[in-house]
Amino acid sequence: MTDLEDIAGAAKAGVLYGIGCGPGDVRYLTLRAAGLIRSVDVIAFFAKKDREGNARKIVSALVAPGRRELRLVYPVTDEIPSSDPRYRDQISGFYRDAASAIEAELKDGRSVGLLAEGDPFFYGSFMHMWRRLDAIVPVEVVPGVTGMSGCWTRANAPITWGDDVLSVVPGTLDEESLTRRLASSDAAVIMKIGRNFEKIRRAVTAAGLIERAIYVERGTMADERILPLKDCADVRGTYFAMVIIPGQGRRL
Structure with missing residues (x-):
C-alpha cells in the first residue's frame, strides 16, 4: 500500500503552509492537508482565549503528543463590533505580531503549517498572514472543503x-x-x-x-x-x- 507521505508529499523547511482543515469532520481533509499536518515542524493555529481553537480541534486525531505548536490567541473576537476602531486596532496589531512569530519560525529553518477552518482563502484569518508574508517567505496554500x-x-x-x-x-x-x-x-x-x-x-x-x-x-x-x-x-x-x-x- 502506498504511504500517505508518498501521495501527499512532505513539508519543506522554511515554508509556510496554509492548510485548509475542512468543515469540521476530520475525514473531509484532503490527502495533502493530512500529510502536511503530520510532517510540518510547527503546527500553528488561531484560538480564542481559553479555547482549544476550532481548526486545531478538527485535526486533533492527526497531531501526536509532543509536537511543536504555535497558539495564536485573538485579543478580541465578537466582544466589540468589527466596525469599532478599537477592534481594528487590536486585531491589526495582533495579526502583525502573529506574522512576526510565524516568520521567526520560518527563518530558523522550520516548516509551519497554519491551520484554517474550511478553506484558507475563504473568510479566513490565514489571509491576513498571507498578505503580510507572501512576498517575503515561501507560502503554499492547501485548499479545503468549505464550511x-x-x-x-x-x-x-x-x-x-x-x-x-x-x-x-x-x-x-x-x-x-x-x-x-x-x-x-x-x-x-x-x-x-x-x-x-x-x-x-x-x-x-x-x-x-x-x-x-x-x-x-x-x-x-x-x-x-x-x-x-x-x-x-x-x-x-x-x-x-x-x-x-x-x-x-x-x-x-
Missing part, C-alpha cells in the same frame, strides 16, 4: 441548478443591505451568523425566502443541528452556523 459545502451536503440540499447564481452574504451587513441582496439572489449562503441571527431571519423573511431557508449549525460535526429557519426558536448564535437558501433553477 458551506459541508453544510448544504449534510442538509441534503443541492444549492444551485441550471443557471442559478449563488450569493455568499455576510450576516454582518445591515438589514436593508441583507434584504436587498437576498431578494436578488437565486440561491444564497449567509455566513457569520453569531449575534446577527434575528436580523438575518427578518431579512430572509422580507426577501420572501423564509420557506426555502435552512439553518445549519456545526455541519458535519458530532453535534450538528439542521432545521428550517422558520422553525428556529432557541438559536444562541454560534460561530459555526450558517443559513443556506437552495436555488430553484432549471432541473432536467
Whole structure:
C-alpha cells in the first residue's frame, strides 16, 4: 500500500503552509492537508482565549503528543463590533505580531503549517498572514472543503441548478443591505451568523425566502443541528452556523 507521505508529499523547511482543515469532520481533509499536518515542524493555529481553537480541534486525531505548536490567541473576537476602531486596532496589531512569530519560525529553518477552518482563502484569518508574508517567505496554500459545502451536503440540499447564481452574504451587513441582496439572489449562503441571527431571519423573511431557508449549525460535526429557519426558536448564535437558501433553477 502506498504511504500517505508518498501521495501527499512532505513539508519543506522554511515554508509556510496554509492548510485548509475542512468543515469540521476530520475525514473531509484532503490527502495533502493530512500529510502536511503530520510532517510540518510547527503546527500553528488561531484560538480564542481559553479555547482549544476550532481548526486545531478538527485535526486533533492527526497531531501526536509532543509536537511543536504555535497558539495564536485573538485579543478580541465578537466582544466589540468589527466596525469599532478599537477592534481594528487590536486585531491589526495582533495579526502583525502573529506574522512576526510565524516568520521567526520560518527563518530558523522550520516548516509551519497554519491551520484554517474550511478553506484558507475563504473568510479566513490565514489571509491576513498571507498578505503580510507572501512576498517575503515561501507560502503554499492547501485548499479545503468549505464550511458551506459541508453544510448544504449534510442538509441534503443541492444549492444551485441550471443557471442559478449563488450569493455568499455576510450576516454582518445591515438589514436593508441583507434584504436587498437576498431578494436578488437565486440561491444564497449567509455566513457569520453569531449575534446577527434575528436580523438575518427578518431579512430572509422580507426577501420572501423564509420557506426555502435552512439553518445549519456545526455541519458535519458530532453535534450538528439542521432545521428550517422558520422553525428556529432557541438559536444562541454560534460561530459555526450558517443559513443556506437552495436555488430553484432549471432541473432536467
